[in-house]
Amino acid sequence: MNVLTPGEPFNVSPDRTTAGGDRPPAVEVLSAEKVFSNGTRGLAPIDLSIADGEFLTLIGPSGCGKSTLLKLIANLIEPSDGRLLWWRGDFAQVGEDGRRFAFVFQEPTLMPWARVDANVRLPLELAGIANAKTAPAVAEAIERVGLSKFARHFPRQLSGGMKMRVSIARALVTNPNLLLMDEPFGALDEFTRNNLDADLIKLWWERKLTTVFVTHSIYEAVFLSTRIIVMAANPGRIFRTMTIDAPQPRDEGFRDSAQFAAYCRELSTWLAEASLPSAPGGAL
Numbered sequence: 642m643n644v645l646t647p648g649e650p651f652n653v654s655p656d657r658t659t660a661g662g663d664r665p666p667a668v669e670v671l672s673a674e675k676v677f678s679n680g681t682r683g684l685a686p687i688d689l690s691i692a693d694g695e696f697l698t699l700i701g702p703s704g705c706g707k708s709t710l711l712k713l714i715a716n717l718i719e720p721s722d723g724r725l726l727w728w729r730g731d732f733a734q735v736g737e738d739g740r741r742f743a744f745v746f747q748e749p750t751l752m753p754w755a756r757v758d759a760n761v762r763l764p765l766e767l768a769g770i771a772n773a774k775t776a777p778a779v780a781e782a783i784e785r786v787g788l789s790k791f792a793r794h795f796p797r798q799l800s801g802g803m804k805m806r807v808s809i810a811r812a813l814v815t816n817p818n819l820l821l822m823d824e825p826f827g828a829l830d831e832f833t834r835n836n837l838d839a840d841l842i843k844l845w846w847e848r849k850l851t852t853v854f855v856t857h858s859i860y861e862a863v864f865l866s867t868r869i870i871v872m873a874a875n876p877g878r879i880f881r882t883m884t885i886d887a888p889q890p891r892d893e894g895f896r897d898s899a900q901f902a903a904y905c906r907e908l909s910t911w912l913a914e915a916s917l918p919s920a921p922g923g924a925l
């Protein structure tokens with residue numbers, strides 16, 4: 642999802658050089674819950690504040706409401722009760738302030754008949770910005786994900802990891818203020834995933850782009866995040882929160898560190914506890 646006002650400059654963004662600080666939180670989830678029309682209680686009331694510039698990861702067993710929470714944050718669905726605020730305003734205010742969201746799904750969802758650059762240009766085109774004006778931003782986004790040589794290729798000529806890079810370039814081209822990613826690298830082999838994780842954390846660090854990321858991988862969560870939320874199911878809820886207090890910018894050295902291993906061990910234990918039917922806050 643991208644929100645972009647036609648004709649608005651897309652290469653200018655508010656200062657995001659430090660995470661948190663005095664700035665208002667990017668997102669506040671205020672006792673928001675979700676009951677689906679078939680009666681399924683997707684999410685129990687959730688309270689959560691996401692700092693500007695934070696890299697927040699949601700992890701938890703299947704069905705614990707990670708995608709539902711992400712969709713609420715993206716305003717793709719509405720809470721049944723409670724509410725959300727973005728930079729202390731409602732969703733209408735987000736567009737008025739010229740702020741933008743970008744959503745990356747597990748599947749790259751590229752247009753198969755369009756070349757890489759046309760795929761990346763799509764959100765700008767949808768916003769009514771003329772091609773001549775968008776060319777530098779498209780080229781920069783493609784370069785940022787290391788695909789400059791493939792700008793004129795079709796998706797079928799690319800590997801799964803490269804297609805995912807195109808999806809990320811398409812998300813970045815609008816210079817979003819909030820990047821939402823739902824298991825973006827889940828279908829990729831571990832080597833490719835690790836490489837993309839390293840690229841993603843570099844991008845995040847350079848731009849201090851508030852990111853909410855969903856994964857099933859403990860290693861990925863610890864490597865990327867400033868904070869991890871472990872969720873439990875039935876009903877979907879926050880089970881525990883872990884702050885990853887490791888030096889930035891992170892590189893492969895962090896993966897090899899004792900600190901990384903310790904965080905992974907603890908997160909693994911928490912996940913196992915969150916997966917038990919008797920986990921606190923559950924329906925049983």
Ligand SMILES: Nc1ncnc2c1ncn2[C@@H]1O[C@H](COP(=O)(O)OP(=O)(O)OP(=O)(O)O)[C@@H](O)[C@H]1O
Binds near residue numbers: 677684702708709710
């Ligand atoms: N549109 C819907 N209608 C009814 N129930 C839904 C709908 N979407 C999700 N649910 C239910 O809400 C709960 C949370 O689903 P959600 O997709 O958010 O879980 P998840 O944590 O993302 O799971 P996974 O790890 O499998 O992607 C599940 O019980 C799911 O079946």
Ligand SMILES: [Mg+2]
Binds near residue numbers: 708
């Ligand atoms: Mg999901």
